[in-house]
Amino acid sequence: MVAVRVVLADDHPVWRSGVRTDLGDGFDIVAEAGTTDEAIAAINELAPDLVVCDLHMPGGGGIKVAQSCGEQTSIVILTVSEQERDLLDAVAAGAVGYLVKSTPGPELRAAIQRAAAGEPVFSPALAALVLGEFRRMSKQATGSSPLSDREREVLQLVARGYAYKDIGERLFISPKTVENHVRNILAKLHLSRKQELIRYAVEHGIE
Amino acid sequence: MELGILRGIAGFRWAASAWIALVVALNRDKLERPWLAWLLVGAAFVLTAVVAARLRTRPSAASTPGLVAAELGIAVALSLGGGWAYQGGNAFSNTLALGSPWVLASVLTVGVVYGTWAGAGAALLLGAARVGAAFANGARDFDSGQWLSLLSTTVIFVLAGVLAGRVTELLRRAESEVAAARAREDVARTLHDGVLQTLAVIERRTDDPTLSRMAREQERDLRAYLFDVGPTAERGGAADVGPALRAAAARFEGAYGGRVQVLLAPDLPHLPTAVADALSGAVGECLTNAGKHGGAGQVTVYVEPDGSGVACSVRDDGAGFDLAAMRAGIGITRSIRGRVEEIGGRVEFDSRPGAGTEVLLWLP
Numbered sequence: 001m002v003a004v005r006v007v008l009a010d011d012h013p014v015w016r017s018g019v020r021t022d023l024g025d026g027f028d029i030v031a032e033a034g035t036t037d038e039a040i041a042a043i044n045e046l047a048p049d050l051v052v053c054d055l056h057m058p059g060g061g062g063i064k065v066a067q068s069c070g071e072q073t074s075i076v077i078l079t080v081s082e083q084e085r086d087l088l089d090a091v092a093a094g095a096v097g098y099l100v101k102s103t104p105g106p107e108l109r110a111a112i113q114r115a116a117a118g119e120p121v122f123s124p125a126l127a128a129l130v131l132g133e134f135r136r137m138s139k140q141a142t143g144s145s146p147l148s149d150r151e152r153e154v155l156q157l158v159a160r161g162y163a164y165k166d167i168g169e170r171l172f173i174s175p176k177t178v179e180n181h182v183r184n185i186l187a188k189l190h191l192s193r194k195q196e197l198i199r200y201a202v203e204h205g206i207e
Numbered sequence: 208m209e210l211g212i213l214r215g216i217a218g219f220r221w222a223a224s225a226w227i228a229l230v231v232a233l234n235r236d237k238l239e240r241p242w243l244a245w246l247l248v249g250a251a252f253v254l255t256a257v258v259a260a261r262l263r264t265r266p267s268a269a270s271t272p273g274l275v276a277a278e279l280g281i282a283v284a285l286s287l288g289g290g291w292a293y294q295g296g297n298a299f300s301n302t303l304a305l306g307s308p309w310v311l312a313s314v315l316t317v318g319v320v321y322g323t324w325a326g327a328g329a330a331l332l333l334g335a336a337r338v339g340a341a342f343a344n345g346a347r348d349f350d351s352g353q354w355l356s357l358l359s360t361t362v363i364f365v366l367a368g369v370l371a372g373r374v375t376e377l378l379r380r381a382e383s384e385v386a387a388a389r390a391r392e393d394v395a396r397t398l399h400d401g402v403l404q405t406l407a408v409i410e411r412r413t414d415d416p417t418l419s420r421m422a423r424e425q426e427r428d429l430r431a432y433l434f435d436v437g438p439t440a441e442r443g444g445a446a447d448v449g450p451a452l453r454a455a456a457a458r459f460e461g462a463y464g465g466r467v468q469v470l471l472a473p474d475l476p477h478l479p480t481a482v483a484d485a486l487s488g489a490v491g492e493c494l495t496n497a498g499k500h501g502g503a504g505q506v507t508v509y510v511e512p513d514g515s516g517v518a519c520s521v522r523d524d525g526a527g528f529d530l531a532a533m534r535a536g537i538g539i540t541r542s543i544r545g546r547v548e549e550i551g552g553r554v555e556f557d558s559r560p561g562a563g564t565e566v567l568l569w570l571p
Contacts (some may be wrong), residue, residue, distance in 0.1 A: 012404060018412065080403050101407040102426070124507050125470055131511060132473035159470060160520040160565065161507030 003028035004116040007046065009039035009065065010054040010078065015101070019052060019078070022105040023112065036060040043069045050116045055079040055090060055098070062090040070094020076115045088129045091186065092193040097121025120182045127158035130189060137192055145188050154181045209319065209375060210266050216315050217262055220255045223308035227251060227285070237293055244292040250281050251309050270320045279329055282313035286336035290343025307360070314364050318371030326368025334361025403429060420460065427457060446480050451487035452508060455494055463498030465505060465523075472511035481550055482570050486510070486519060489546045489554075493521040493566045496543075501525020501564055513569060516552070522565040527558045543568075 004027050010016050016032050023029070030046050033039035036059030043051055043065070051069065055062040055077050062077040063086060069075065070093055077090045077098035087098055097120050099111055115121045134147050147155070150171075157167045164182075168175040231244045238244050254277060261269040268274075310333050318326025338357050341349070349357070403426060410422040431453060449471050456467035478486065490508055497503040503525030510519045540556060543566065547554050551571045558564035 014408060015404070018408060080407055101404065102410045102423070104411055124468060124509065128470040128472055128509060128511070132475075135472075135474055135512070156511075159507075159509045159511070161468070161505075161509070161522045 004050055004113075005030045005046070005048045006112075006116075007031045007033065007039065007042045007048045007051045007053075009033040009036075009042075009051065009057065011035065011057045012054075015054070015078070019108070022108050024109065026113070027116075034058075036064050039065050040068050043073060048073055050112065051075045052112065053077055053095075055087060061086075062095065063093050066090050066093035066095040074115055074118070076112060076121055087126070088133055091126065091130070092133075092189050094190060096186070098123070098126060100125070119179055120186055122158055122182050124159045124161050127155045130185065131155050131159060133189065134192075137196075145192060147185065147188065151181050151185050151188075154178055155185060158182070209379065210262070210269075212319050212371075212375060212378075213258075213269055213316070214262055216312055216319070217255070217259045219315075220258070220309065220312045223312055224248070224251050224255045227309055234293075239294040240292050243288055247281070247285050247288045247292070251285065254278055254281055270316070275316055275320055278313045278316055279332070282310045282329075282333055283336045286310055286333055287340050287343065290340035293344060295345040311364065311367055314368040315371045318368040319375045321372075322376060323369050323372030326372040327365050328368075330361065330364035330366075330368040333364055334358075337361070398429060416464070420464065423460070423466075424457065427453065446477055446483040448475075448478050448483040448486055448510065451483065452490055452510070455487055455491040456506075456508065458491070459494040459498055459506070463503070465498060465503050467494065467506045467508060470507065470509045472509075475510055475512055475517065478517065478570075482517070485546045485550050485552065486517065486568065486570055489543050489568055490519065490521055492543045492546070496540075497521070497523035497525050497564065501527065503563070516569060516571040519568040519570070520565060521568070522563065524563045527560050527562045527564050529560055530556060530558055 003025075006023070006027050006029050008016050008019055008029050008031070010019070011034050013034070020029055020032075030048055031042035033042050034057075036057050039051070039053060039057070042048075051065065051073055053062045053065050053075055056079075062075070062079075066075050066077070075095040077087065077095045078101055079087055079098055080101050091098065096115055097111075099108060099121065100123070103111070111121050131152070134152075138146050153171065154167055157170065162170070164175045164178040167178045171178070228248050231238070231248055235241060254274075258269055258274065258278070261274070314326060314330050314333065317329040334357070337360055341353075341357065346353075406422045406426040406429070410419050410426065413419050413422070431450065449469070452469045452471070456469050459465065459467050477483075494506060494508075497506050501523055503523035506521065506523040508519070508521050510517055512518075540554070544554050547568055547570060553569050555567040556564065557567065
């Protein structure tokens with residue numbers, strides 16, 4: 001098996017070495033970065049399969065990295081806190097998911113493996129944030145694409161702590177279908193945010 | 208901030224100095240001792256210039272006790288001096304008060320620098336000086352109208368001094384609150400980037416379960432301190448249910464060693480106190496069941512708005528149980544149902560042996 005090529009970005013060296021140890025074999029850390037600009041430069045130069053990036057870093061952090069590179073590689077955000085609004089911003093900007101820094105080593109490794117395989121890394125906390133965000137957008141009736149009933153159902157089950165496999169069993173669909181729903185939800189979030197920004201720009205006369 | 212006020216007064220003082228010079232010039236015919244009048248006007252200009260210069264070059268030395276005392280002294284001299292400077296019989300002409308606007312500036316300065324009481328005291332002193340000036344000018348028996356005139360000057364001075372002191376105190380308090388909030392934000396950022404990260408490292412990298420639990424508890428406490436601040440606990444009979452739920456989670460972790468994740472929808476409103484109490488009580492019971500009967504290691508508590516009420520899920524990975532057996536009347540669930548149904552909510556249990564338990568709560 002070819003090792004997954006990873007860029008690891010965090011302004012705390014102790015974290016980078018910790019994650020490096022946790023990932024172990026199967027991952028090839030092609031670059032480490034301590035600032036946002038270093039991370040973006042490394043991603044552009046090395047085109048990694050996956051980026052593990054701290055939410056808060058000098059120069060803009062995970063949000064800026066996701067904005068700049070979210071379309072060319074998979075970005076997993078690392079964060080200390082689960083219920084932060086800028087976490088949602090990072091995911092809306094194009095990250096495929098996030099992990100809390102207190103996640104035990106083996107779990108972290110498994111989650112990053114799944115992310116590398118293209119699966120969105122969705123935790124209950126992120127699901128709760130995303131559900132709230134869609135409720136907010138639907139209340140403001142901004143015309144953004146709302147969640148389908150099934151997508152909301154999937155998201156609520158994630159928030160309640162169910163794994164994709166369990167959700168599939170409960171809804172009589174395959175785990176792969178659950179995963180697709182989650183991916184669509186992320187795409188909708190990404191799109192809605194873009195639309196919101198464009199609408200804001202138009203309303204305020206910004207070219 | 209205080210400096211801004213002092214700068215404003217300095218501008219006022221320039222205008223007042225020019226005004227008293229004009230008044231003296233126009234009334235030169237009525238002066239008995241012109242040298243005294245001009246000496247006092249000169250002193251007023253000198254102090255005005257000194258304070259203005261200090262405000263520009265050394266703001267910290269613009270309100271020293273010496274300078275404020277000098278200003279008050281000149282103000283007293285201006286008030287009192289009018290009595291000698293003018294010819295007798297001018298005690299109640301509107302020219303006698305040599306420098307009333309300038310005198311007012313000194314009251315404001317004392318109020319701003321030393322507070323309400325000092326401002327009022329300076330005002331009384333200057334009111335007395337005004338009476339003294341009338342005496343010095345030769346007036347002896349004041350009629351009630353004259354007394355009233357002297358008194359009203361004093362009252363205006365006192366009000367100005369009190370107001371200046373009070374407003375400055377309020378502004379100073381507001382300023383220190385802003386500074387405290389900023390300092391707290393700084394501390395939060397430092398702790399967030401440093402201490403919380405370190406606690407997370409310990410929690411994650413240690414094999415010692417006690418150490419891991421301690422790090423987790425500290426992390427939770429610190430986070431609660433940093434992010435649950437402000438008077439959010441109670442507002443108009445409505446409460447933030449978050450702290451109570453996190454406290455219940457901490458009790459579970461302390462008693463059973465498992466981990467609880469408490470997730471509140473970001474748009475969860477504050478709940479009526481009765482609902483918040485019922486919810487946190489019921490969730491506490493669910494957690495106790497999960498720990499005591501289910502041996503759960505991981506529990507997720509999720510609360511979101513649902514119509515006009517709230518929906519809550521408490522899901523664990525414990526042993527689970529046979530719903531049929533539960534219906535037969537084992538009272539595990541009675542206390543949960545009791546709390547929720549009492550306020551018009553409802554409860555559903557979903558469990559199978561070996562597949563964990565989920566309790567769903569709806570509250571109005």
